[in-house]
Amino acid sequence: MKIVRIMKMSLNSLKINKMRTFLSMLGVIVGVASLILITSVGYGAQHAILSNIESLGSNVVIVTPGQKTNLFRAVMSGTSTALKPLTYEDVKYLKRKLPDARISPESRINASVKYGNSTISTSGIGTNVDAFFVSNYTLASGRRFTDQDIDGYRNVCILGATTKDSLFGNTDPTGQYVKINDIKYLVIGVLKPVGSIGMMDLDDIIVMPITTLQAHTGKKDVQVIYAKAMDDMPMDVLGARIKSLLIVRHGSENFSINSEQQYVDLATDVTNTFTLMLTAIGSIALIVGGIGIMNIMLASVAERTREIGIRKAVGAKNRDVLLQFLMESTLISGSGGIIGIIIGVVLSLLIPQSFIPTSITTTSIIVGFSVAVFIGIFFGVYPAKKAAQLNPVEALRYE
Amino acid sequence: MNEIIRAENLTKTYRFGESGVKALRGVSININKGELVSIIGPSGSGKSTLMHLLGCLDTPTSGKYLLEGKDVSKLNDTQLANIRNKKIGFVFQMFNLLPHLTVLDNVILPVVYNAKSNLREAERKAMKLLESAGIKERAKHLPAQLSGGERQRVAIVRALINDPLIVFADEPTGNLDSKTGLEIIKILKELNEERGVTEIIVTHDPSITQFTHRIIHIKDGFIEKEVENGHIANVGEIKK
Ligand SMILES: Nc1ncnc2c1ncn2[C@@H]1O[C@H](COP(=O)(O)OP(=O)(O)OP(=O)(O)O)[C@@H](O)[C@H]1O
Ligand SMILES: [Mg+2]
Numbered sequence: 001m002k003i004v005r006i007m008k009m010s011l012n013s014l015k016i017n018k019m020r021t022f023l024s025m026l027g028v029i030v031g032v033a034s035l036i037l038i039t040s041v042g043y044g045a046q047h048a049i050l051s052n053i054e055s056l057g058s059n060v061v062i063v064t065p066g067q068k069t070n071l072f073r074a075v076m077s078g079t080s081t082a083l084k085p086l087t088y089e090d091v092k093y094l095k096r097k098l099p100d101a102r103i104s105p106e107s108r109i110n111a112s113v114k115y116g117n118s119t120i121s122t123s124g125i126g127t128n129v130d131a132f133f134v135s136n137y138t139l140a141s142g143r144r145f146t147d148q149d150i151d152g153y154r155n156v157c158i159l160g161a162t163t164k165d166s167l168f169g170n171t172d173p174t175g176q177y178v179k180i181n182d183i184k185y186l187v188i189g190v191l192k193p194v195g196s197i198g199m200m201d202l203d204d205i206i207v208m209p210i211t212t213l214q215a216h217t218g219k220k221d222v223q224v225i226y227a228k229a230m231d232d233m234p235m236d237v238l239g240a241r242i243k244s245l246l247i248v249r250h251g252s253e254n255f256s257i258n259s260e261q262q263y264v265d266l267a268t269d270v271t272n273t274f275t276l277m278l279t280a281i282g283s284i285a286l287i288v289g290g291i292g293i294m295n296i297m298l299a300s301v302a303e304r305t306r307e308i309g310i311r312k313a314v315g316a317k318n319r320d321v322l323l324q325f326l327m328e329s330t331l332i333s334g335s336g337g338i339i340g341i342i343i344g345v346v347l348s349l350l351i352p353q354s355f356i357p358t359s360i361t362t363t364s365i366i367v368g369f370s371v372a373v374f375i376g377i378f379f380g381v382y383p384a385k386k387a388a389q390l391n392p393v394e395a396l397r398y399e
Numbered sequence: 400m401n402e403i404i405r406a407e408n409l410t411k412t413y414r415f416g417e418s419g420v421k422a423l424r425g426v427s428i429n430i431n432k433g434e435l436v437s438i439i440g441p442s443g444s445g446k447s448t449l450m451h452l453l454g455c456l457d458t459p460t461s462g463k464y465l466l467e468g469k470d471v472s473k474l475n476d477t478q479l480a481n482i483r484n485k486k487i488g489f490v491f492q493m494f495n496l497l498p499h500l501t502v503l504d505n506v507i508l509p510v511v512y513n514a515k516s517n518l519r520e521a522e523r524k525a526m527k528l529l530e531s532a533g534i535k536e537r538a539k540h541l542p543a544q545l546s547g548g549e550r551q552r553v554a555i556v557r558a559l560i561n562d563p564l565i566v567f568a569d570e571p572t573g574n575l576d577s578k579t580g581l582e583i584i585k586i587l588k589e590l591n592e593e594r595g596v597t598e599i600i601v602t603h604d605p606s607i608t609q610f611t612h613r614i615i616h617i618k619d620g621f622i623e624k625e626v627e628n629g630h631i632a633n634v635g636e637i638k639k
Contacts, residue, residue: 005511016499310495313456314509315484317477393457
């Protein structure tokens, strides 16, 4: 009952100077809001990247040109960073040597796709039949490529879900013709949607035979080679076989072999580092907020010296005064925390999921609130102690 | 004999580094239950300092202080706070009400700091006391809305809320005009006569001492003389 009474007194003191109370909350509001926002973006991005890498298919060996640096960028960007590229000839060679494995190349171009009056620009991917076993390509309708499509340099294509939606809406595009970079292609199928990584929409693609793409662009290199064993050959064995075959063929190890797990690790590392960095920034805001609260509380203690003297004269113990001021700083930071959480959550929800995926976790909300309360207690102790230790006679003499 | 205060050779020195101000230089004083005592002396003579020591707001530099036979000169902050809360009521020259609390909340403030108290009961009691002080209808007002005399009545009611052993009033009329001051003295006098409250009133106005039982003259930190008042003025005489 007494603690409730002291809490009421603290609340009352805060109400007397609303503007000051609000200003002293501001640092904590900004800090907590940014923490919530950062972690929700961080978790969201991590979640999206991981689920997409995983949907690539398990047990996939990934070959990229160049040495181990920048492998993440090599896959995610369309440009090759290799000095000596991988080629479709490499793919054909590996397929001959490893008949029990599925091996598919991936080469990307900027594709301007035209159907009727509408033109969109999307990512054109050249690959082969094996892509349907190795990559996450699943047909929603139509048919896959055949060996005849690949070997015959046929002008056929398969649309990603987003590409299909923007060009055809709800009608079935199979059998229709589109123009890719001014060359006519027959649409033979549509892929099931798979989602997006960060801002990259994985369904915003158009897939065509690697041979056709290379013939039309003159490009000889491929950015990635994916391989997957069809028997029970372990991944690392397949990776080792590919490695020795390619070293013989290239004369040196000018490529990198990775497994899906390594990408998962890398992506986790990248997003963790990113989140940690931003969290550090948010924490600085919180510490600054805490110092702000300490400042205001010190000013408030000085200003209310006489009040403290009066309270002590009528029997308030040091502990009562300590509690009252500690309660005030904690109420400031706690309410700041709640407001910050609300703002952070609202901002996270306002970010379009297609732009940056966000995921608000109860952990981040609980942590945000606890940190705010902790800040109030931590930075409130010193001013509260100062108040509690005032000599009652001195305090009463204070003008 | 119903002695509630026995102070022996109290001294108080306010330290400033090496030097110090000797505010009290050895004061011995006894107060009996039901007494009404005034302490008078020039400014700076140590009246307030003595009152702070006797009121357990501060501890003496040396000397012995027995309150109800119990030595309180060596108690810690918490123990002193408890004594102030349960046994002592203060009335100050500056009223010392909390400006953001209503009259009623100011009055029950000492009860809030008493762990074993019932606030509802305290509020009822406060309303009764406010009524007898003639300011019941001001219960929900803030101190700033009250006149000086009314504020001092609130302070007196606050001093009484925990039924203290003794009430200390440090120049209770110092901030009031003489007519209002007399009204306050009248209330204090009635409390002593009708309810038997023991009171010590600090003043430097000789006209106030005429209605107290005993007058203690202080000068330069010493008791200069103590005078038993042979002709105690009554409330009716003060009224004029
Ligand atoms: N906290 C303090 N620090 C230093 N000196 C003090 C302190 N309190 C009182 N004094 C000094 O002690 C002496 C006695 O002060 P005290 O307040 O007791 O006088 P007083 O008799 O109440 O005077 P007045 O009638 O003006 O209220 C004064 O010289 C004063 O300056
Ligand atoms: Mg004084």
